[in-house]
Amino acid sequence: MLELHNASVDIAGVPVLRDVHLVVPPGGRVALIGRNGAGKTTTLRTLMGLLPIRAGRVLIDGQEVTGLPAHRRAALGIGYAPEERRLFGSFSVRENMLLPAEVLRLPSAETARRLDGVFTLLPELKDLAPRRAAGLSGGQGKMVALGRALMVGTRAVLLDEPFQGLAPALALRYAEALKRLHQALPDVAILITESNPELLRPLVERTFVIERGEIAPA
Amino acid sequence: MGQWFAENGLLIGLALLDGLAYAALVFMVAVGLNMVFGVLRIVNVAHGSLFAIGAYAAASIGLFLASLGLPPIAGFAALLLAAALVGGILGPLIERLVLRRIYGQEEVLQLLVTFALFMILEDVQKLIWGVQPIFQDAPMKALGTVDVPFGEDVIPFTAYQLFVLPGVALATLAGLAWFLRRTLTGRVIVAVTTDKEAAMAMGIDAAKVTLLTFTFGAALAALGGALASPTTSLVPGIGAQTIVLSFAVVATAGLGQIEGAAISALMIGLGRSIAVYLAPEFEVVVPYLIMVAVLLIRPQGLFGRLETRRV
Numbered sequence: 425m426l427e428l429h430n431a432s433v434d435i436a437g438v439p440v441l442r443d444v445h446l447v448v449p450p451g452g453r454v455a456l457i458g459r460n461g462a463g464k465t466t467t468l469r470t471l472m473g474l475l476p477i478r479a480g481r482v483l484i485d486g487q488e489v490t491g492l493p494a495h496r497r498a499a500l501g502i503g504y505a506p507e508e509r510r511l512f513g514s515f516s517v518r519e520n521m522l523l524p525a526e527v528l529r530l531p532s533a534e535t536a537r538r539l540d541g542v543f544t545l546l547p548e549l550k551d552l553a554p555r556r557a558a559g560l561s562g563g564q565g566k567m568v569a570l571g572r573a574l575m576v577g578t579r580a581v582l583l584d585e586p587f588q589g590l591a592p593a594l595a596l597r598y599a600e601a602l603k604r605l606h607q608a609l610p611d612v613a614i615l616i617t618e619s620n621p622e623l624l625r626p627l628v629e630r631t632f633v634i635e636r637g638e639i640a641p642a
Numbered sequence: 643m644g645q646w647f648a649e650n651g652l653l654i655g656l657a658l659l660d661g662l663a664y665a666a667l668v669f670m671v672a673v674g675l676n677m678v679f680g681v682l683r684i685v686n687v688a689h690g691s692l693f694a695i696g697a698y699a700a701a702s703i704g705l706f707l708a709s710l711g712l713p714p715i716a717g718f719a720a721l722l723l724a725a726a727l728v729g730g731i732l733g734p735l736i737e738r739l740v741l742r743r744i745y746g747q748e749e750v751l752q753l754l755v756t757f758a759l760f761m762i763l764e765d766v767q768k769l770i771w772g773v774q775p776i777f778q779d780a781p782m783k784a785l786g787t788v789d790v791p792f793g794e795d796v797i798p799f800t801a802y803q804l805f806v807l808p809g810v811a812l813a814t815l816a817g818l819a820w821f822l823r824r825t826l827t828g829r830v831i832v833a834v835t836t837d838k839e840a841a842m843a844m845g846i847d848a849a850k851v852t853l854l855t856f857t858f859g860a861a862l863a864a865l866g867g868a869l870a871s872p873t874t875s876l877v878p879g880i881g882a883q884t885i886v887l888s889f890a891v892v893a894t895a896g897l898g899q900i901e902g903a904a905i906s907a908l909m910i911g912l913g914r915s916i917a918v919y920l921a922p923e924f925e926v927v928v929p930y931l932i933m934v935a936v937l938l939i940r941p942q943g944l945f946g947r948l949e950t951r952r953v
Contacts, residue, residue, distance in 0.1 A: 498845035524844040
């Protein structure tokens, strides 16, 4: 589904990823584990097309997308929830979730179907829907960011350290939401980054470890 | 005090009317500058050039239409045409050829590049329009004057400055607020302003939004210049004066604030014109005194918000 082949990425002239090889199969649940600064976020941003790649290739569903800009990858069904939840603060929660559907010009039936799907998976979003995104707590914001990513990500979602900074009870709810997600939408691939490998063990089938910009041998 | 007011009352009235008209023009420029900064994250020094070229183009088109024997009211068409042409042609050219190369670069470099662009455009103006003052006030004359009652006196003031300038500014304010809130294109611009990467990940074509926003901001600056052209003689340097005042307005309001830009344009426009009438030696400093006073108390600007909490 998502493939990174021998990817090398520089940020401001400094090599951040070196020869990274990573494959997420269709419907697969994969963890990318590494310390702060190891290159987790850069890997996700590279997959999403938010950073230029110096060498290597990116494939989505076997198709080469290496030079494809981010918005076209979103249109291919890749959803992305950055580490900082990064919602559009002046919009309501509902507007945040509907924006991608409007931008991608989805038919209204398809938009309604996706929104229903997200509300079923994350029922708390229904109550939050009319609230302004800027006023949400950190945990609520993460849920909304996940919901928004799912509005786009019909084939895969990239979740950058979703558990970072979540209170234990919230982290548990978030993990349960991810389990429900896999049951409800088994075709949607999930790639999650995390610094603590124990946290994700029950949620994923495969784990990659990244150290100093390189995938460590398993 | 009563004595002083009796002597200076008319001047104050005139200063208020003048300040209102001037604030309307500065708002048009500042609001575009603000939008462009929000999306491009570049402080575009050349924004003032677009004001100046809009003014010159409006005067030239107006004079041309008059030479065809069209009635003075056709001058209003010249104003709109000038804004559309300058925004629609120069906007995309500048964004594509110059600004696109410096996105995300160091701020010093961005300032140098847009300042260089400003200098180049200054010379282009001199090349096309020369250095002799150009005067084309047909639209203003066509509307005549209105007697504005002020205390026991009346102040004759041009209907153009009294109604057209503030009217266009208010319509721009209301139109922009509606556009950014209620239309998809507007919400997309807000999304890119808030967080470009997150917006791109939602399927938004940031390059397209950037081009659109810059063109729109350029057209607003050009419209400001076009509207200003009947009220003044056009000479080299009007662009510089405008951009510097617009910076003061944007800094006072806080970045990303449209209603705030209107209020701070009003403060600075009124402050400046009161100085022009009552203490002309302070004309140049008053806008900055207002700005400094505001920023000392609220460094994020009058209406600017501090970053919302992330976690």
